[in-house]
Amino acid sequence: MRSQNKQLFLGLYALFVALGLTPPWLAANDSVLADGAQPVQWRLIWKEDPARTATLSWNTSAAGTSHQVHLREEGTDEAMLVAAQRNGRYTGESPELYYHHTELTNLKPGTVYHVVLESDGTKSPEMFFVTAPAEDVPVSIMFGADSRSGLEERRQMNAMLASMVAESYQAGRVPILALAHGGDYIRSGTQLDQWSVWMTDHELTVGPDGRLLPIIPARGNHDMGEPFNEVFAFPAQEQTNYYALNIGPQVRLVTLNTETSVAGDQTDWLKAELETSRPANRWLLAQYHKPAFPAVKPPWINLTHWVPLFERYNVDLVCEGDGHNIKRTPPIRNFAIDPTGVVYIGEGGLGVGQRTPKTDRWYLRPPHAKTGSEHHVQLLTFDEQKITYRVILLGGKLFDEHHLPARTPEQRQAP
Amino acid sequence: MATMTRDKTIESSKLWQAIVWTLRITVVVQCLGNWRWLAQIGESPLLSLIVEPRDVCGLAWSEATGLTIQQSAGWLVLLAGFFVMLRPCAAVLGPLCLLQLLFAVAMWHTHSGYTPQASWLPPQFIALFPLATQSARIAAPLALLLLDPWRAKRPLSESRIRLACHLSLVAIALTFFAHGIEALEHNAEFVDLLIVSSSRLLGNALPQANCETLLTIIGGLDLLVAVACLVPRFRSILWWMAFWGAVTALSRITAFGWESAWHAAATRFPHLGLPLAVVLHWHLVRWIPPEAVDPTESA
Numbered sequence: 001m002r003s004q005n006k007q008l009f010l011g012l013y014a015l016f017v018a019l020g021l022t023p024p025w026l027a028a029n030d031s032v033l034a035d036g037a038q039p040v041q042w043r044l045i046w047k048e049d050p051a052r053t054a055t056l057s058w059n060t061s062a063a064g065t066s067h068q069v070h071l072r073e074e075g076t077d078e079a080m081l082v083a084a085q086r087n088g089r090y091t092g093e094s095p096e097l098y099y100h101h102t103e104l105t106n107l108k109p110g111t112v113y114h115v116v117l118e119s120d121g122t123k124s125p126e127m128f129f130v131t132a133p134a135e136d137v138p139v140s141i142m143f144g145a146d147s148r149s150g151l152e153e154r155r156q157m158n159a160m161l162a163s164m165v166a167e168s169y170q171a172g173r174v175p176i177l178a179l180a181h182g183g184d185y186i187r188s189g190t191q192l193d194q195w196s197v198w199m200t201d202h203e204l205t206v207g208p209d210g211r212l213l214p215i216i217p218a219r220g221n222h223d224m225g226e227p228f229n230e231v232f233a234f235p236a237q238e239q240t241n242y243y244a245l246n247i248g249p250q251v252r253l254v255t256l257n258t259e260t261s262v263a264g265d266q267t268d269w270l271k272a273e274l275e276t277s278r279p280a281n282r283w284l285l286a287q288y289h290k291p292a293f294p295a296v297k298p299p300w301i302n303l304t305h306w307v308p309l310f311e312r313y314n315v316d317l318v319c320e321g322d323g324h325n326i327k328r329t330p331p332i333r334n335f336a337i338d339p340t341g342v343v344y345i346g347e348g349g350l351g352v353g354q355r356t357p358k359t360d361r362w363y364l365r366p367p368h369a370k371t372g373s374e375h376h377v378q379l380l381t382f383d384e385q386k387i388t389y390r391v392i393l394l395g396g397k398l399f400d401e402h403h404l405p406a407r408t409p410e411q412r413q414a415p
Numbered sequence: 416m417a418t419m420t421r422d423k424t425i426e427s428s429k430l431w432q433a434i435v436w437t438l439r440i441t442v443v444v445q446c447l448g449n450w451r452w453l454a455q456i457g458e459s460p461l462l463s464l465i466v467e468p469r470d471v472c473g474l475a476w477s478e479a480t481g482l483t484i485q486q487s488a489g490w491l492v493l494l495a496g497f498f499v500m501l502r503p504c505a506a507v508l509g510p511l512c513l514l515q516l517l518f519a520v521a522m523w524h525t526h527s528g529y530t531p532q533a534s535w536l537p538p539q540f541i542a543l544f545p546l547a548t549q550s551a552r553i554a555a556p557l558a559l560l561l562l563d564p565w566r567a568k569r570p571l572s573e574s575r576i577r578l579a580c581h582l583s584l585v586a587i588a589l590t591f592f593a594h595g596i597e598a599l600e601h602n603a604e605f606v607d608l609l610i611v612s613s614s615r616l617l618g619n620a621l622p623q624a625n626c627e628t629l630l631t632i633i634g635g636l637d638l639l640v641a642v643a644c645l646v647p648r649f650r651s652i653l654w655w656m657a658f659w660g661a662v663t664a665l666s667r668i669t670a671f672g673w674e675s676a677w678h679a680a681a682t683r684f685p686h687l688g689l690p691l692a693v694v695l696h697w698h699l700v701r702w703i704p705p706e707a708v709d710p711t712e713s714a
Contacts, residue, residue: 149470
């Protein structure tokens with residue numbers, strides 16, 4: 001009997017090893033960092049009022065002692081020095097990496113700022129960014145999610161985003177101001193080496209002329225752990241990661257977090273936020289990771305907690321990630337197609353392999369809905385009359401275009 | 416000879432039958448839950464493992480292949496559950512145990528499930544957390560395989576019974592320990608389970624802060640019983656674990672409704688069945704007639 005037991009366990013052990021595949025810690029890691037205090041992996045983060053504030057962050061592979069930003073408003077010669085307010089070592093052993101966050105405040109709306117990052121006397125190339133406008137002018141943002149795998153596609157997508165932004169600033173076009181990222185940046189949020197690769201790849205969103213693409217981050221289910229807060233300059237140990245900001249005076253974007261309690265304080269916060277922001281904004285959007293109206297997976301708990309609020313406050317558009325496909329639903333109210341309802345888009349294609357949408361679901365059936373399975377980003381353009389929604393595939397092809405009319409003044413009043 | 420008598424006494428008792436049937440029902444219910452999950456809901460860590468690209472440790476097979484494998488596995492699990500009800504055997508229970516192990520490995524590889532916020536732990540250890548959370552589900556078919564094998568020589572050896580008991584205990588302890596960590600860290604899904612369940616059952620949703628306080632208490636208690644069940648063998652602790660395993664499994668239904676979540680409760684049935692089987696065994700050992708005990712053992 002003892003030998004039977006032994007055989008059983010040996011068999012189990014052999015199968016376990018056979019199932020081991022590639023150990024996760026041996027997965028692809030091609031993060032290359034410059035030595036010492038050379039600023040690398042820069043990113044511009046929008047979390048509050050992007051017309052007047054921004055967070056400029058970068059990393060170094062040595063702790064250093066002095067970290068600052070040379071900030072110069074376009075049209076002036078004098079640069080202002082702004083010291084990084086938060087510096088520290090990332091959580092995680094490898095690679096040895098230090099973050100530096102500079103909160104830029106009192107900026108002027110719709111203004112170009114040139115920046116040079118400096119750590120212990122070592123400087124980055126000069127780059128620039130544009131603050132959000134104070135006037136009610138047409139603006140665009142991009143929405144994308146799920147860049148945790150398909151690293152080559154992720155890099156190609158990032159390069160495409162930079163081109164799209166550069167083109168959008170040509171005369172007669174509506175400028176793309178930011179990228180709203182719906183989460184799942186990397187595979188395992190606790191593994192710093194993966195974040196390091198992501199941040200290096202994110203540099204590809206900087207245009208050849210040095211234009212920084214602001215990112216508005218949402219947390220995904222693969223982004224658990226403290227590095228998310230450190231990468232995007234959230235307070236240490238922050239679990240909430242939900243916030244709202246205006247991109248121009250009439251576009252309000254609410255970023256929610258499906259990875260913390262959905263039914264608790266967040267829903268109360270969302271209700272208060274929508275109550276205030278609905279009457280004050282022509283366009284009201286939300287972004288988060290796990291979908292309420294999924295194209296592939298089962299719905300998340302936000303279906304019962306957030307969707308009623310979206311409908312009650314007549315949110316215009318909701319951006320979702322996680323499903324790895326392209327999705328645009330018809331306007332939905334009370335689980336039925338309704339012209340006054342809420343449109344759900346997204347599902348994520350910034351690199352991750354694509355799934356097949358389940359078009360037998362009532363809210364995904366053509367011609368009212370449009371779905372697909374290619375790497376993509378969603379481009380949202382806001383003007384006085386409509387939101388123009390476009391899906392741009394990797395390579396630049398237009399996959400879908402749709403227009404959403406503005407809500408009537410009555411619909412914009414809080415109930 | 417006396418040991419043989421004791422083994423015969425054990426296996427002929429009604430309590431022994433109760434233990435075996437507890438495990439059989441546990442595995443059958445677990446199979447039903449897994450069938451629903453794999454064949455009908457269709458999104459599992461197994462599918463992720465199959466379709467994820469190789470750069471993130473997946474197999475990079477096509478989605479269609481992954482879905483076919485997952486669906487087939489679901490229906491095979493249902494068939495296996497049927498056989499377990501009729502007559503458990505190694506050919507059925509072995510693969511069931513391996514499937515549960517595969518789920519845990521898939522969760523590990525695809526980083527599904529809860530990520531502990533323990534920054535002092537190396538990430539590769541944190542990634543292994545699903546092996547702990549899933550351990551009772553892996554151990555249930557294995558314990559049944561050890562205790563109720565078809566065509567094995569009877570009576571079963573005492574070492575084999577002891578192995579099944581120890582294995583079950585360690586698995587229960589690991590499961591409670593892992594879930595205790597999640598509760599102490601206020602896992603958002605647990606918070607929402609409490610909020611939604613209280614809203615449905617009591618008519619008033621508990622505030623998030625109260626749920627978090629409750630989870631701290633629950634987490635502390637889970638860790639305590641996880642250790643206590645291994646050290647001093649108080650039967651009341653295992654009765655509590657069985658009760659709490661049932662409550663937490665059923666909380667999925669109270670929160671999300673029968674239709675959406677019965678499978679989630681069913682797959683967690685080992686959290687109830689395994690401690691119940693062990694505590695019944697402890698009762699059985701205690702109730703064996705003195706004449707059946709090997710006199711050399713006490714010496």
